[in-house]
Amino acid sequence: EVQLVESGGGLVQPGGSLRLSCAASGITFSTFWMHWVRQAPGKGLVWVSRINSDGSSTSYADSVKGRFTISRDNAKNTLYLQMNSLRAEDTAVYYCARQWEPMFDYWGQGTLVTVSS
Amino acid sequence: NFILTQPHSVSESPGKTVTISCTGSSGSIASNYVQWYQQRPGSAPTTVIYEDNQRPSGVPDRFSGSIDSSSNSASLTISGLKTEDEADYYCQSYAGSNREVFGGGTKLTVL
Numbered sequence: 001e002v003q004l005v006e007s008g009g010g011l012v013q014p015g016g017s018l019r020l021s022c023a024a025s026g027i028t029f030s031t032f033w034m035h036w037v038r039q040a041p042g043k044g045l046v047w048v049s050r051i052n053s054d055g056s057s058t059s060y061a062d063s064v065k066g067r068f069t070i071s072r073d074n075a076k077n078t079l080y081l082q083m084n085s086l087r088a089e090d091t092a093v094y095y096c097a098r099q100w101e102p103m104f105d106y107w108g109q110g111t112l113v114t115v116s117s
Numbered sequence: 118n119f120i121l122t123q124p125h126s127v128s129e130s131p132g133k134t135v136t137i138s139c140t141g142s143s144g145s146i147a148s149n150y151v152q153w154y155q156q157r158p159g160s161a162p163t164t165v166i167y168e169d170n171q172r173p174s175g176v177p178d179r180f181s182g183s184i185d186s187s188s189n190s191a192s193l194t195i196s197g198l199k200t201e202d203e204a205d206y207y208c209q210s211y212a213g214s215n216r217e218v219f220g221g222g223t224k225l226t227v228l
Contacts (some may be wrong), residue, residue, distance in 0.1 A: 035217065044161065044222035045154070045207050050215070059215035063118075094159055102150040102168060102211065107161035 009111030022079040022096030030074035038092035121220035128226035139208035151191040173213040
């Protein structure tokens with residue numbers, strides 16, 4: 001059974017940092033591109049970032065570029081999102097998702113990040 | 118930036134058919150595949166349509182997808198509506214420059 005389990009969310013002050021993790025099981029993690037997608041409370045899905053299978057290529061939404069860094073450790077089957085200089089508008093549930101062909105076929109349950117003083 | 122626009126909400130009665138649109142802001146929406154995701158409250162999204170009109174295993178054939186190049190839109194059609202279909206639906210596609218984009222989401226009410 002494929003499982004993606006996010007962790008690392010919580011309450012952080014504006015300007016602070018947080019690192020999210022996404023532990024994968026039941027899949028050959030190292031062969032798939034992975035993404036982070038977020039959803040602010042009561043709002044829609046927003047794509048945040050993606051990383052290719054070996055970690056050599058990354059992309060970011062304009063809203064997080066320069067502040068967030070996506071990475072992966074294929075030996076540990078884990079995806080990361082380092083979030084720096086956090087703002088109130090970064091408050092959201094963050095989902096990791098596996099890309100298969102053009103779609104996101106598996107999603108984690110999400111981890112809530114709240115940026116507030 | 119490439120944007121996908123969806124209606125904020127739609128509603129229909131059980132047993133009827135509803136169509137949700139997803140309009141691309143520029144270029145041709147047919148240039149890249151469109152996916153559709155269903156999200157129920159408190160849950161992660163799940164795929165109902167991929168590659169414009171393909172259904173993942175387990176998704177009933179009441180769900181179908183299509184592309185209309187003349188209106189630069191994708192559509193999700195749900196026939197024989199059931200109360201369990203009540204959810205938020207999102208379209209998604211490639212936005213170029215190694216980025217993905219989601220539509221704003223459509224709340225489907227089955228009343």
